[in-house]
Amino acid sequence: MTVDVIRTEALVIGAGISGLGQAVELAKARVDFLILEKAHDVGGTWRDNTYPGASCDVESHLYAYSYDRNPDWSSTYAGQAEILAYLQGIARRRGLLSRIRFGTRVTGARWEAAAGEWTVSTAAGTTYVSRFLILGVGGLHAPRIPELAGAETFGGHVWHSSNWNHEVDLTGKRVTLVGVGASGVQIVPHLAERSSELTVFQRSAAWVLPKADVPVSEWRRRMFRLLPWTQALYRLRVYLRREKRGFGFHHRPDALRVAEPVVIRQIETHIDDPELRRKLIPDYRFGCKRVLFSNEYYPALNRPNVRVVTGRPVALKPGAVIDEEGTEHRTDVIIYATGFDVLGSFDRIRIEGLRGQLLADAWRPGPRTYNGVAVPGFPNMFIILGPHGAVPYTGVVVNVEAQARYVLRAIRATRSARAGALVVRPDAEQRFQEEIRERFQHTVWSVGGCRSWYQSDGPSGTVLWPDSTLQYRWRLRRVRQRDYDFIAPATL
Incomplete structure (x- = not known):
């Protein structure tokens, strides 16, 4: 050959x-x-x-x-x-x-x-x-996908966030999301709106800041097209602003504490249940894990069809996920947002x-x-x-x-x-x-x-x-x- x-x-x-x-x-x-x-x-x-x-x-x-x-x-x-x-x-x-x-x-x-x-x-x-x-x-x-006892018996749809199954309509289904990292935080609002019940497994809470995301105006886009140097200056400004913030991450960790009250206020504003508030406040310093951004995450968790389970799933059985305390959570779909x-x-x-x-x-x-x-x-x-x-x-x-x-x-x-x-x-x-x-x-x-x-x-x-x-x-x-x-x- x-x-x-x-x-x-x-x-x-x-x-x-x-x-x-x-x-x-x-x-x-x-x-x-x-x-x-x-x-x-x-x-x-x-x-x-x-x-x-x-x-x-x-x-x-x-x-x-x-x-x-x-x-x-x-x-x-x-x-x-x-x-x-x-x-x-x-x-x-x-x-x-x-x-x-x-x-x-x-x-x-x-x-x-x-x-x-x-x-x-x-x-x-x-x-x-x-x-x-x-x-x-x-x-x-x-993708990292946890190996759970009984996985072969579950019987429902299962996928990782990086391999999304667009053929499955989640409307009215009971959905379990495992992981609240960068992908999980972005997925939660979508699932909360469509599913009849959403169970979110949270191994550790994340620091989630508001996301200052706005449409770019037409006049700004026109300026960048006609005067490319203005876009170069704008990009440099964004870069240097992030480098300034980065100094706290790699040289002055204590300076990052000023951001923690911002997130806690978001939790207090959007979450009604005191017990859920407690679950959502991280037990580590801001910046130790990846800092996340969302305007919709905390309001989505406050919906009546959403519940947060601390810890990780330990096993599956037909139509259910079992948590670390042995509690069964009935579900039709499991989505792993467990990173890579x-x-x-x-x-x-x-x-x-x-x-x-x-x-x-x-x-x-x-x-x-x-x-x-x-x-x-x-x-x-x-x-x-x-x-x-x-x-x-x-x-x-x-x-x-x-x-x-x-x-x-x-x-x-x-x-x-x-x-x-x-x-x-x-x-x-x-x-x-x-x-x-x-x-x-x-x-x-x-x-x-x-x-x-x-x-x-x-x-x-x-x-x-x-x-x-x-x-x-x-x-x-x-x-x-x-x-x-x-x-x-x-x-x-």
Whole structure:
């Protein structure tokens, strides 16, 4: 049997917001590249998450590439369909569609030391060979679904929020929603309005601020179209305002306390039942977990057909969910808004580096990177928006752009050195991990009294970049060549 082999200089895995951002930089630099995408459209998270009310909690103008601004955002915070259309437009206008191989699920990637190349295998059997491998797989599409005793006996409809079943009419049905994170808070109002009974399982309460979402006026959109520099200034203003707030998250956690009374007043205003009020006030500091935004969440919970159960479901039986106290809750539909396995996207691909080392093994018990983009033992491999490369208080696009440009600089550095590959030194990665640990210990994500996916059992203690994006972008402005080994292919 003949195996198709396709060669390119750089191979990008994933056509979401990170993969497209990297592709734009490679295209501008005239680097030969291809993108492998398992789905049949671009968009990643914004393609998959079509649940009712799906929207961004970062301002539209900041949740867009700086070099491809959209003057026609309809509201302060864009919804899923509008963001997806924006990403589709970029792929089309920038000529990226011809570089994308849709419906191509990557199963493995192996570094071939003698040749100084990556060999990438796919489910369809086609093999891709590239000098550089860039993982833009994201961390928000491997859903976490709890394994509950008796799940096979339930008999009703069950799905995860990232795989919404639009064929099921929820009107008049008894619905159970598990999880009140970012997706759950957006879904609750929709379910509360349509279901006859809504049971919400809340493992821990969230801090939910009002969302200042308003339509963008026509005169403002016209101004942005005619005078693009005004939109650039507006975006810069939004960015700096978020960076100012971010200082409280990563340097002055006590300063965030001023926001807590705002949320508590919202709860007291919209929730009639004192016992429910008590359930909805978090027992950890504001900012320790992701801060959420909604104007409809608390009023929806106050409806007579909605009840909040603290804790998590422990088992299922025909037509019912059983909570930690053994109480049965009759239900027709179960929807899991239980988040994602942030490393699951990497685990589904068998990635072998030097001497056959697996990335999954290198990341036990927790992920470790250098600058959030490179891993020792994996030459010419880079990660966009992976561990230690993002912050939760602002939009991810600014970091995506910094990382994509850093990768391009690394490619150019390898070429300039006439090397076959570059690989980050273990001592450089160790210093970075120690620095991350020190920074993280002073953040609200560490001292705020909660346990979240922001934390890790790895050497740094976190999967975040625990400082400002300004500082991160400054760090990635150049490639520190002394932190890398440049090696000829024949000596690898």
